[in-house]
Amino acid sequence: MNLLTVSGSPHIHGDNSIKKIMYGVVFAMIPAILISIYFFGLDAVKVLLISVIACMFFEWAIQKFLIKGPLTINDGSALITGILLAFNVPGNLPVWIIIIGAFVSIGIAKMSFGGLGKNPFNPALVGRVFLLISFPVQMTSWPKPNPLFARKVLDAITGPTPLGNLKEELKGGRTVQDILEHGTKMIVDGKEVLYQIPDYAQELLGNMGGSLGEISAVALIIGAIYMLCRKIITWQIPVAYLGSVIVFTGILWLINPNIYINPLFHLVTGGLMLGVFFMATDMVSTPMSSKGQLIFGLGCGVITVIIRVWGAYPEGVSFAILIMNAFAPLINKGFKPKRFGETLKI
Amino acid sequence: MNQWKNFSKGFIKDNPVFVLLLGLCPTLAVTSSAINGLGMGLATMFVLVCSNMVISLIKNLIPDKVRIPSFIVIIASFVTIVELIMEGFAPALFEALGIFIPLIVVNCIVLGRAEGFASKQSFISSLIDGLGMGLGFAFALTLLGAVREALGNGSIFGYKFIEGDAILVFILSPGAFIVLGYLIALLNRFKKTT
Amino acid sequence: MKTFKLGGVHPAENKLSNNSPIQVLPIPKQVFIPVSQSLGAPSKPVVNKGDQVKVGQLIAKGEAFISSNIHSSVSGKVLKIDNITDQSDYPKQAIFINVEGDEWDENIDKSDKVKREITLSKEEIIRKIHEMGIVGLGGAAFPSHVKLMVPKGKKADLLIINGVECEPYLTSDYRLMLEKGEEILIGTTILMKGLGVNKAFIGIENNKPDAIKHLTNLAKDFEGIEVFSLKVKYPQGGEKQLIKALTNREVPSGKLPIEVGCVVNNVGTAFAVYEAVQKNKPLFERVVTVTGKTIENPSNFLVRIGTPSSELVEKAGGLPDDTGKIISGGPMMGKALNMIDVPIVKGSSGVLLIEDSETERIAVKNCIRCANCISVCPMGLEPVLLAQYSEKEMFENAEKEHILDCMECGSCQYTCPSGRPLLDYIRLGKFKVGEIIRNRGKK
Amino acid sequence: MAKKESSFLNMVITLFVITGIASLALGGVYNLTKEPIRLAKLAKAEKAIKEVIPGFDRLEIFTVKPTNGTDSLIFNCGYINNELVGTAVESYSNKGYDPTQIKIMVGFTPDGNINNTAVIQQKETPGLGTKMTSPKFKDQFGGKNPKNFILKVKKDGGDVDAITAATISSRAFCGAIQRAYDAYEKENKQRVQNKEQQTQDVVTEEQEEK
């Protein structure tokens, strides 16, 4: 007989593990991956593959040669970062830029802090924002969606995102109504084309310009429901985030529907759904108590709308989440879970 | 030999930026290009050397209680001199460095060396210390500027070695923090192995 | 259905010995009875080497306010009084008795007849319970008479009987409720009288429907006793959680249940009280579950105190070869034993064998701040933070985060996806913080 | 030499002496560098003027209050043989990315066309807004007449190619040119009026003489 093991209680362990959580997230991203491949074809596959391979490589290399700690490449977190980074860039991004993004995500935003669980900021978002600021041109020329089984010759290869187009036209002094009805004449790739913001059904499905993973709200919501059922994410952040966006944009819309578009448009365009379900809910960089998570979601929503409506960038999701990431430690301090038997003194 | 040590310590061992972490504001702010870094470094070095010299000369004439105000006056005078000279003879650099020239006054290195070294040591030592520290500072700023310029603009001292886009972030504010952070980390690692 | 709100987990129940009726374990050849079997000061031996003792004879007297009497569980000769390693892994003083026959003290009523009528007064009940060495049989082994003495200024209005048995594997309370239901209810009535209340709640988790049904039927004949079915959730057996679940009263941090007018006793205790008061029988035997996935016959035994655990295991089919861990108690809060001969004491509720393959903890990884530990903590603490503070030796911070509120239920560590030893660190922290507070008192 | 005591008198004297010497030294340096600084500033302005209007042999400098904005604009009118060959207007914008004013020099040929533009001062984002100094951007205004060349970036419905990813700086630049042009037009009208007035005056005088 072997020696007996003596250890502190508890002596059993739940079946939860990092791997299960991480691969659960990856599984939840599959619908969005499929949609992106459907609309952007081989480009999407290329970007996804390069991003994932580069992220995993950097994680492995840094752990092996710089930190010289245990290798945790199999836990799936680098895989998630890779997919999320790919989700956050346009499908026609040059390979070398993707690799830089992967290096920033893994090397700077994650491994510098010691790896999984220690990074105060979401790695994929740091990589994305880094690229957006470094390569504004490449990061904001969006390939037009071209469904896989109905490939057609496009009059222009690139086009704007609905959100970006709307913002520019609004700044040019047009009204929301006018932009939605008459579209925009623009010169893309040397040709004059008419750009029409797609209707909501198209936007929900993902038939619009944008980053790989953000286009289809439906696919993202399917993934989110899966994660909610598996309890990989909690409801607090998504609800607070979406709620505050709806309320804030709703108020603006009621004030002046000519210059502020309705909340529905804000919900289905841009990276909101991707951010809300897959990045604002990143466990590592968000507050831990449910009260704190509500505050976090609220802050994300408000900052997102502020940047979308008044900022220079058409999309504010990434910045908003990063800024709230910075607030997370303070929120953790300020909003503790309610203790059992906490006596409230009045 | 002693004086050589005095001089060389500012380069790596007691580098004001990388090791002592002094004067980080100008270090981060003006190093968007190598030439700016060098200019700022030299300007600071000038103030450092001159104030070190003067202070070590008159250190015994100053009563202890008014030590700091006197030092500040002396330093501020030299800063103003640099400011005027630069404005007259290097207007482009003057504009690029902006308010960070007057801010040399509050650069902790200058006051720090004055208080910590020149007010106690001989004229020669102070001169050499100022030179060494100043060179170390200039070296650090130039290095930082060169790295940021190379990464962010694809050029060094204005000489473009890659065409097209570079990683713009590095000449913006986040790049300054990140590059300095990794340079210090690199030096830490370097120091440990030697 | 009632339950407590904050936190909690639901581990696999694994009640393997559910259908095994309580069997009387043959008396072993030798027993080792530790003199410190309850919370509080150790009792003082009143027998010497070579003395002849009978079953139920007082062999160690609890002299301090919080301590309890200990009675011999066998008849025979005192071999020696020596140190023995008990569950706590520390050497403790114990009385070694060589068994000779089974001669009971003549005052004990050995009949099986259920005696319902309660003749003793409140004070007599408390004295009797004290005399008979009754302690809480749920695990903590707090002397029962102390619980019945309500401190000045406080008032009890409700007795709660804990039939939750929320630990996986354990079934001793369940079998007791099924087989000795009436006695438990009489014991409850006695406790009510001793406490001076006219209301008692019995809480049972709804994974024991027949026990609930059985007791509910019986309780119709008893005044003031109500049986409640509770949702299955660990650690509902914790006093504070059970009170919260049944009454929605919340015991303030750092205070005892009496603060909200409640006193909690285990069903096993209620049964022991019945035997003590009605049958004059000291606490020298109890029901113990012997279980584990690999053991041949998971069973419930009525065991004399001081019997080595190995006897129970032997009777249940012998020790399987691939046993990696032997636990006294349940898998969540029980203590791992470093040898199998550790004697059964009043607080032992089970002996659990865990096979090799399940012994190893999962590999420790970085914390991913998933906050699962926070959401399962029944005390509303932040286990991750407490563990980090302990790890970094920032004990003052840990104290500010109320580390002492932790009841060591282990839910956090159970649920941690990174397999972090949260409770180990928190235990260390609690110990150090306790030290700091004591030192502060000295100054 | 022993260290001076920190008596009140000593302290006051020391501070006074040090401040005095410092002021003297600074005054001296200031006087020495005054001329170079003036020259440098002048050279810079002159360089900008030369960049935006073709060769001239005489400059006439005056200030004009702009139609919108508080600070007046500096007009540098270049003449060859007393004939106006171009006007360099120093204009500004406060709407850049950095709160520092953007100062530009806009050269107009006498027919109201933009001849060229030059940046005098800007602190825009390096790598983005600073591209306003690049020929690719600032030269696109050359030869255009704001009458039919709308000084707005294309996004806003104008004719100007904005600097990529630096629309704010581009807008500010356009705004500054617009301000210069508006002032130039106003000034031009006045001049024409003045001239007509003058001619009229001359005519009346002549008539009177007759």
Add this chain to the structure above:
Amino acid sequence: MEYLIIIISAIFVSNIVLAQFLGICPFLGVSGKISTSVGMSGAVLFVMTIATIATWLIQTYILVPFGITFLQTISFILVIASLVQMVEIILKKISPPLYQALGIFLPLITTNCAVLGVALLTVSRNYNLMEGVVFAVASALGFGLAMLLFAGIREHLDLMEVPKGMRGVPIALVTAGILALAFMGFTGLV
């Protein structure tokens, strides 16, 4: 509206620490704990506001009229240094609790380039007195915000095992870099 623009600009868009690189030393040095960073921010708010008022008055009523703007640097630093001294003395007299809270930070502020920097910026941007005050207060708030966020993150990092080479200042700088990156999202708000 003008004031709102100044406020938003100074706090978010061109944050004094993250975009202008002023006050880096206290930002890195005093931000280890949330409590001290709050104290430091309070002291900076206090000194920055009065220093800006004082230097603005000197600039407008002494330096410009007499044509001695070249004495700007020396006069400003002297004014700030003596102000700090005075504040310390007065605070000690009239409000000991406030002195307790801010006292240890005051000497550090003299060499805090944020104070001198804001004074210089106020003058160079031609703000009037009211705008200058608003700018100073907003800058100090921006400083406080950056300090607070940073202290929060650093307290959080204290509980983690950061790789050896990165421990301390390097990781703090990288964190500040990412923070600055995030704040660039506010670009164009004003």
